[in-house]
Amino acid sequence: MADFAFFNKQFVPIAEAKLGIMTHALHYGTACFEGIRGNWNSEEQQMYLFRIRDHHERLKKSCHIMKIDLPYTADELSQLTVELAGRNGYQEDIYIRPLAYKSAQAIGVRLHNLEDDFLMFAIPFGPYLDVTKGCKCCVSTWRRIDDNMIPPRAKVTGLYVNSAMAKTEAWENGFDEAILLNHDGHVSEGSGENIFLVFEGKLVTPPPSDNILVGITRDTIMKLAKNELGIDTIERSIGRNELYLADECFLTGTAAHVTPVIEIDHRRVGEGAVGKITGKLQQLYFDIIRGKNPKYIDWCTPAYPSKVAA
Ligand code: PY5
Secondary structure, eight states: OOOEEEETTEEEEGGGOOOOTTBHHHHHOOEEEOOEEEEEETTTTEEEEESHHHHHHHHHHHHHHTTOOOOSOHHHHHHHHHHHHHHHOOSSOEEEEEEEEEOOBOOSSOSSSOOEEEEEEEEEOOOSSOTTTOEEEEEOSSOOOOTTTSOTTSOBGGGHHHHHHHHHHHHHTTOSEEEEEOTTSOEEEESSSEEEEEETTEEEEOOGGGTOOOOHHHHHHHHHHHHHHOOOEEEOOOOHHHHHHOSEEEEEETTTEEEEEEEETTEEOTTSSOOHHHHHHHHHHHHHHTTOOGGGGGGEEESOGGGSOO
């Protein structure tokens, strides 16, 4: 079966979806994207797309900030996502990438007076970081970009140069992931993940004002911690030293799921293994994203509706 992409307002074989070399977004990073997971449930032979409407609502907000005209509602985008996954028919975990971009074949740094377009494709996608053993992080020498440079709340492609700088520096120095501080020196987030610390049984995570992307997984974890474990999350600025003193630490993101952090800057976090609260949240999260917890089934959209049990 050919893999399909949504491109130029229609579904086409992915090999036929090609962009011109003058595309504005390629030159200036003028595009907004999302990452959405489809999680394969082998018992049900079903693919569950996680929180698709929330992802598309965030995409709409990113486009608003970037003056990209995206002529679909969040519901229409969700419908297109289900259709894309259905046409591809994968029977394994996938990652869906919607991208709204300045499609004009034009030179000139600006946001105004340029055509926009939207594309979307899906690829098989396993774990992004080691969710079992956990990962080793460093504090990056690169600072998280400020709201007055490129709004971090928007998932703008150009913004990801900042993440790529930090990620590669971390990797070249033998770490799995980077933790970026903002301009005030407060902990902001990972290169592609939000960060949580555990102190005395409570969760602590940086507020949106510390230049984070307001993650959908972050929101999921805050709700699960509260509803299922009775644990509150405190949103407050975090100092670098707290990274070293936390009882537990984990990263959250669509790609990263819930990834335990076992070491930061060559210092053990807690016991240097997956923490108790981290482990519980991880288990809850993995069941929910595969549609195995009826209480949270509204977050999961089946990609193969014909297989939904009557
Ligand atoms: N922070 C940044 C900078 C991110 O890129 C992401 C997601 C998150 C936080 C977490 O957001 P959410 O929980 O809504 O996914 N990053 C993308 C992802 O699909 C790309 C990562 C390589 O996970």
